[in-house]
Amino acid sequence: MRIIKPQVLIESYVDGDYILKRIELAGRTSYKSEDKITPESAKDFVKMIHDYGHLSVIEHQSVTVRIICDRGVSHEIVRHRLASYTQESTRYCNYTKGKFGSEITVIEPCFWSQDDEKYQIWKQTIEQIEASYNKLIELGAAPQEARSILPNSLKTEIVMTMNLREWHHFFTLRTSKAAHPQMREVAIPLLKEFKKLIPVVFDDIDVE
Numbered sequence: 001m002r003i004i005k006p007q008v009l010i011e012s013y014v015d016g017d018y019i020l021k022r023i024e025l026a027g028r029t030s031y032k033s034e035d036k037i038t039p040e041s042a043k044d045f046v047k048m049i050h051d052y053g054h055l056s057v058i059e060h061q062s063v064t065v066r067i068i069c070d071r072g073v074s075h076e077i078v079r080h081r082l083a084s085y086t087q088e089s090t091r092y093c094n095y096t097k098g099k100f101g102s103e104i105t106v107i108e109p110c111f112w113s114q115d116d117e118k119y120q121i122w123k124q125t126i127e128q129i130e131a132s133y134n135k136l137i138e139l140g141a142a143p144q145e146a147r148s149i150l151p152n153s154l155k156t157e158i159v160m161t162m163n164l165r166e167w168h169h170f171f172t173l174r175t176s177k178a179a180h181p182q183m184r185e186v187a188i189p190l191l192k193e194f195k196k197l198i199p200v201v202f203d204d205i206d207v208e
Contacts, residue, residue, distance in 0.1 A: 001103050001104055001105075001106065001126055001127055001130045002101060002103055002104075002105040002106070003105075003106055003107075003108045003123075004068075004105060004106075004107060004108065004155060005107070005108055006067070006069045006070070006073070006107055006182070006185055006186045007067075007068040007186075008066070008067050008068075008186050008189055008190045008193070009065065009066045009067075009068075010063065010064075010065050010190075010193060010197070011064045011065060011066050011159065012062075012063045012064045012065075014063060014197045014198065016197045016198045016199055017042070019061045019164075019198055020042035020043055020045075020046050020198070020199065020200065021042045022060060022061055023042070023045075023046050023049075023057055023058055023060060023061060023164075024037060024041065024042040024045045024046060025037065026057055026060045027045060027046075027049050027054070027057040028045070043199060043200055046058070046200045046201065047200045050200060050201065050204070055165045055168065056165065058164040058165050058168070058201055059163040059164065059165045059166075060163070061163065061164050062161055062162060062163045062164065063161070063162065063164070063167060063194070063198075064159060064160070064161040065160055065161075065190065066157060066158070066159050066160075067157070067158050067186055067190075068107075068155060068156070068157050069107060069155075069156065069158070069182065069186050070106065070107035070152055070153050070154060070155060070156065070182060071150070071151075071152050071153070071154045071156050072152035072153070072180075072182065073107075073180070073182050073186065074156050074158050076174075076180065076183055077158060077160065077183075078158075080162065080166060080169070080170055082162065082163065082165075082166045083160050083161060083162040083166060084160065084161045084162075085158060085159070085160050086158070086159045087156060087157070087158040087159075088156045088157045088158070090143065090144070090147035090150060090154070090156075091143060091144040091147065092143060092144075093143060094137065094143045095133065095143075096133075096134055096137045096138075103130065104126075104129075104130045104133060104150070104154060104155075105154070105155040106126050106151070106153040106155055107153055107154075107155050107182070109122060109153070109182070110181055110185050111181050111182075122153070125151070126151060126153060129149055129150065129151055133146050133149060133150060136149070164198070164201055167194065167202075168201065168202060168205070170187070171187060171190075171191045171194070171202060171205050172205055174187035175187045175188050175191055175205065175207050176208070177208045188207055191205060191207065
């Protein structure tokens with residue numbers, strides 16, 4: 001059994017200035033004010049439409065991200081409907097094979113320290129699940145059958161593509177204090193990257 005922490009990776013090439021320029025070009029269609037475009041005008045224009053709540057314009061740009069998290073978090077992620085997803089499949093992945101290290105990989109719970117009795121109970125349970133999964137495969141069960149006992153803590157990889165408006169909605173919900181701690185564990189670092197890469201669009205989302 002391998003225990004890891006979650007990770008996020010932006011897979012798109014993100015040029016924030018280019019993205020703002022493309023949003024401006026699309027947005028100015030409404031006003032037929034393309035003649036007002038200058039090398040420096042995009043940031044102010046996007047801020048203006050953002051402040052007015054004209055967020056449909058930012059839907060013209062999208063970003064693809066790879067998230068390594070547990071299955072429980074991934075179930076929450078895919079509830080965001082205006083997106084495209086490709087996820088590691090427990091139907092086809094046989095974790096007893098060498099390319100998986102002949103073991104299951106799980107995400108460490110961020111809410112318990114390793115010396116906490118609750119953490120030790122979690123770890124013992126995962127170890128028992130791994131042993132039972134391996135035994136089922138040994139007895140001839142297909143991965144899609146043996147997966148029925150795999151835990152929410154199982155590591156998964158999910159590649160997701162969303163337009164910027166949906167990313168804005170995602171971060172608004174998933175970085176709030178009401179979100180699950182393990183969801184915030186991936187959403188907050190990702191939001192920080194988006195804020196650095198794409199000015200203006202995500203500046204209004206404050207993490208508590």
